[in-house]
Structure formats: C-alpha cells, structure tokens
Amino acid sequence: MNVSALVTKEFQRIAADKRTLVLMFLIPALVLVIFGLSSGGGPTTLFTVNVITRDSQVTGPAVNASVHDETMIEAFQNSTVFVLRDGIYNMTDDASFDICLNQNKNKLKHDDIDAIIVIPANFSEAVENGTSDVTLIVYVDGSDAQVSEAIHVAIQEPVAYFRVYSGLTRNLTTVVPYLEFDVPYWANQVLNYAFPIVISMIMLGTCMNLTSLSIVSEAPLARMLLTPAGKTSVVFSKLVTATAIMFFQAAEIFTIAGLFGMFSRGPLILVFLSLLLIGMVGICIGIFISAVSKTEQVANQLYIMFFIMFTLFCQSFLPVDNFPPFLQAITAVFPLSNAIPLLSSIMYNGVVVDVASFFVLGATGLLFYVLALVAYAFKGVEA
C-alpha cells in the first residue's frame, strides 16, 4: 500500500469527523470576526484620578501664594494620560482635607479611581521659590502593580505641561517616548495586537486537536499492519493529511484577518508561512500524543494538559524572568514561547525572520514527529 492510498483513507476519516473540522475552521473565524469588528480599545488604559488642591490653605504668616494650582489642574485636565473623575476638590483647612482625603481613599479602595493627586498647601510658594523641590502628593493603589509602576512616568506629562504653561522651563529635562514597532493608529488595534497571541494559540490548539486522536482511535491497527503499509508510512500519511487541512485553516485565518485590516511591517507571505510552521508543530505534537496514548480518554487528557502547559508558560503570561534559570530554559523552547515572537517580529518589527524562534519551532516539530515514530514503533498491536 503506498502513502497516497493511506492519505486518501485519512482524508475519508477526517471528513467523517465533521465536528473537528467545524472546530478547526469556525473558532478562528469567530475570534477574528469578533476582534475584527471591534474598533477602539487597545493595550493601554488611562489613569482615572481625583485632584485635591490645598494650595489656598494658609501655610504661614509671611507668605501665602496660591496662583499656580489652577495651572497645574489645567495641566491634568489637558493631559493625554489622566482623566479627572470628579470635580476639583479645593480644601482650605486640615479638617475638611482629612474628610475629603478619606472619602477619596474609599473610592481608591473600591477601584472607582486609580490615584488621588494632592496639590500641597505650599505648592505655589515652592514654585515661586524656584530652588526648592516642588512636590505633588500622589496616593495610588499599591496592590495594582500596573498603576503603581506607571504613575511616576505618567505624571511627567502634566508636570511638563505645567512648566510650559507657567514659563518655568528652565532646567526642564524630559523624555518624550516614541513607540517603535507599534500598530499604527489607522490599523485595527485590537485585532493586530491580539493576532500573534490569539492566532498562535488557535493554530497550535486546533492542530493538536486534529491529530491527537488520529492514531489512538484507529481500532483496526492490527488489520492495517497485515497490509504492506509500514508504521512510518501510516504516521507520515497522517502528517500529510493534517498538513493539507491545516493549510486551508491558515489560508482562512490569513484571508479573514486581511479583510479586517491585518497590519504587517514584514512580508505577508512570511506571516502565512509562520502560521503553517506553527500549525505543523501542533500537528506533530498531536500525533505524538496520539502515539503514546493507550485510550482516547488518555489522549484527550494529555492534549489538554500539554495545551494548558504551553499556554501558561508561553512567556507572555507569567513573569518568567522570576523563574529559576532551568525553568526559563525549558519554557523558552515551548511552542508558544517561539510562535508569538516569530509572528510579532514579522508583523510589528518587520524583521524578515526571527531566526532563533524559527529554528526552535522547527526543531520542536521535528522532535515530536520523531518521538511519535518511536512511540508508534513500540506500540503494542492489538490481537
């Protein structure tokens, strides 16, 4: 029996399993349509804050300036990173400030705001002085790592606005970020930022699913082995068939993503080839799972276990920098740890190919295919 006959048989088997085919083609289409139809949004969020000014409060018998707090508030109002939730709280005595601060801390506690900005009583005096530190007091939710890490950089913008509005630019040193390799504003931000992660997961998961039962569910193995077909040919035919189906899935993903405005700085053909490579790895892992499993149930459980492990440790979810070096090394060769950088380097950076990711992915696929051949060679033949 030649391989083409086996491939034909495989196509017939897969064609009979319509639900798997539906899953393969429907899930990516559904996800891409949802993400594609969404406009607005993106990976960034603004800081919702309340501002309390105490600048009008008398700070001493000699001086009491309060000319600069309104400019500072205006700077916050014009900021592109802060949104003022309520009106401005102008507190002129300690008692009312304490009450106001506690009320706002309660809002912070209930996540109604991300931070409280307090303009202190001596703010204008410090500005007028010109040499001493000018302080803004910021209360942030320390349990929200994203806010507490970003607040210092974010506040540089209204401070810079304030200094420009007030003509106090002397010695102002500021860093203006120009984000490189981001998705342009005119492209679909949601779809394009999600694409490398979402599509890598879908390609890998559905292709693993396609083949994870391909060997274990074949009851007539014994009979098949009475034919001239060798075990290697059987496994190879499964690889060929699944690859052909995966090719159409990749084409579907590519077409729908294109229709919804997929953005790529690198050549589109490389995006497509990367999808095929990711799919191939999924197929090889699926065949391996099927070859080592004794029952369909075991194959299903192994499939879920492998997929969750690959997803959790894909280096885009958990902070792997904090992991011990040996675990960092292990997770570095996981398929999604390379698939996501491979796609994003082409799409965002315009790099022709992320060579390391490409070779690791290719080697992973090959390794699992060889392991599948070995496992199948040792697989017991039922009587």
Next chain:
Amino acid sequence: MEQRTPNRKPAGKPGKPSGLVASLLRILKGVRKEFKLVRTDVPNLLLALVVPPLIIILFSSLMTFSSASPVVRVTVVSYDSNTFFDTNSSVITTNDDYTVPLVGAINGTPGIELVAYINASEDPYAMDEAYNQLARGSIDAILVIPVEFSEFLDQGLPGMLESVPNTQDLLKLQTILNKIQEAADLFARDNNLTPFYVDEVHQEHTIPARFNVDFNNNMNIILPFVMVGITLVLTILVVVQEKPVPRLLLTPTNKAEILVSKYVAYTVILLVQSTAVLVASIASGLFIRGQAIDLWGALMAIGFSGVSIGMFISSLAKTKTEANQLFFAFFIILFLVSGIFVPIDGMPAPIRAIAYAFPLAHGAPLIDSITTKGLPLASTELLSLVLISVAFVALSFVAIARRKAEV
C-alpha cells in the same frame, strides 16, 4: 436507532416516599453513586484535590526562587555635538556638555545596560544602526540626545530627550519607560538642574514587606485561573462519559435529578478543593488583608462557575471528543478575554461585554478586593459570578433535557 426518553417524574409506589422526598432520596443515591465513581477514578481525584494546591505551592516556590527585575538594554545615539544653528541669535554651536553626564547617569542607573553609545557626529548611520539593533531585539530602547540638548539646557529651555522603546513586548514596555525616566531623574539630580518637581507617592493597600510581592500580585490571576481551569477539566466529561444513561433512565431517576446529583457531588468536591487551595495559598505566603473565610467564599464562587460551565459542556456534547473540543473553544475565549493580555477596560465594548459574561473577568477583582483591600465578599463581582453560574446551570439543565438517550 435513537429514541427520546420521556423526562417526566415517575409515580410513587405504595408504601414508598413520593414527591419531593422521593426525589431527594433519588438525588442522594445519585450523589453516592457519583462519589463511588470519583473514588474509582484516581487520576481525576488527584486532579481535583492534589493538583490545585500543588500548583499554588509550586508557583510560590518558583516566585521566591529569584526576584531579579529584568534588565533594560539601551543604545544611546547622540546628535548633541552636531552643529546647532540658533535661528534667534544666528550663533552656531557644537556644545555637548551634558552628553557625558547623561551617559554616565544611564550607566549608573540600576537595571539599565548601556549596550552602545553612538555619536552621530562621527557616524552618519548611527540611527540606522541603533534601529537595526532594536528591530533585531538586541536592545529594548534607543535614547536619542538631540542636537540642541546641551544648548537648550544652558539657555534655560527644555532639554528634550527622545526615547524609542520597542513595543513588541507590551508587558515590558512600562519597565523600559520607567528605567529611562529613572536615568533622566538621576541626570537632573547629578547635575543640579533645579527646581525638581517631585511626585511623593503614597501607596495604599500595599502588600507588607515580609510577603513576596511578585507572588501576591500574580495570585489574583493564578487563583481564579486554577479554580476555573481545574473545575472545568474535572467536569467536562461527567455527563458525557456516562454510558449507562439508558439504564439509569429505566430507574425512577429522571435527567434533572441525575444532573442535580452531579452538581451536589462536585460542589462537595469543590468545598474540599477550595479549602485545600486556601490552606496552600496561606502556607505559601499569600497576604490576606480581609477575612480568610471571604477568600474561601470567593474561591467557591469562582470554582462553582467553572463547575457550571463544565457541566454545561458535558451536557451539550455528544461524545467525549466533542466535550474536549468544546472545552478548547471555551478555554480559548475565557483566556483571551480574561484581561491577562489586554486590560478589560481597554477592550472595545463588544469584547468587554463578552469578557464580563465569563468568570475570570470577575474572579481576579474579587480576590484582589479581599486579599489586598480587605473588602468583604459581598460585592457586585460576587453577584456577577453568581449570575454567570445560574445562567450556565440553567443552560446545562436545558441541554440535558434535550439530550437523546442512546439505545
């Protein structure tokens, strides 16, 4: 041949309890049967009771192994010594007095690795070179010192540095920006560029110093993920794998009672699982500002939403393979809209609506509110979880009622 089994309540026999009591007794027997099944299925039992606390302990030990913050690799491209023509005074200068101090500040900032310093006055392709490094991933950012930097600072005008961070890894972007700002602050301090505008940050609801901050920050995500993931995996096959459904339906037990007994059995397992997870979390160093019992309640609520989704999948699927495929579809959507990759607030309205229809979007804020803010369990997040669970429980009953009994 397939036939629909009538889903009506059987009539009580003389001398035997009937009505609600009989139904409760049948459910009780069903629960016993479920426990017997679970006891014989050792891998699933391990999955339910051993794996969740093990994941927490493993994660904790991984997070305490090392907490080194990532290094930000920077290349500095300086145009400062290029010829600057002042259009106001028509004076030409090549002042770069502040370049060396700035590079020194970058070198002196912990967590920044200065990969290269390229003087654009000597190398006209300096920016191309740095850009290629950025594109290839060998650096995380380019810091550009513009031609007028030193002149402007000398004249009392703003010294504007330009940073070009790589946005390919969005998770690292904030770290890159923070480090560069840290270097700019250090530069201003070292060179006495007064006045300083200081933000005095008071952190509320912080995790006390004796606890591992990384571990605690990540537990808000890990706990809901573990609870939903494990309960899903545990329950997606419980209905669909029951071969003796036709035989069961010959008994007085009806489909709804079968499903109720499964819900009861897996809720009892969930009680043990939640307790085990809570104990493992506390033992691993989870800081709880609120009540431990509230956290336990939150784990139960999150876990039960996983049970209800799993039961729904199992009731809907015709085969085990189909159940696994449906699990995959649900898992992908759950994971993508969980807020892990893109903040939920940053999602467009339609995706946000989908996100809020699944438990992970509510689980993380609920756990965060109890552990770090000390808020009580009763909250809108809990209500949302309950509503999600009720919806999936109802759907699972509809699905099993429509299920054909195999002959």
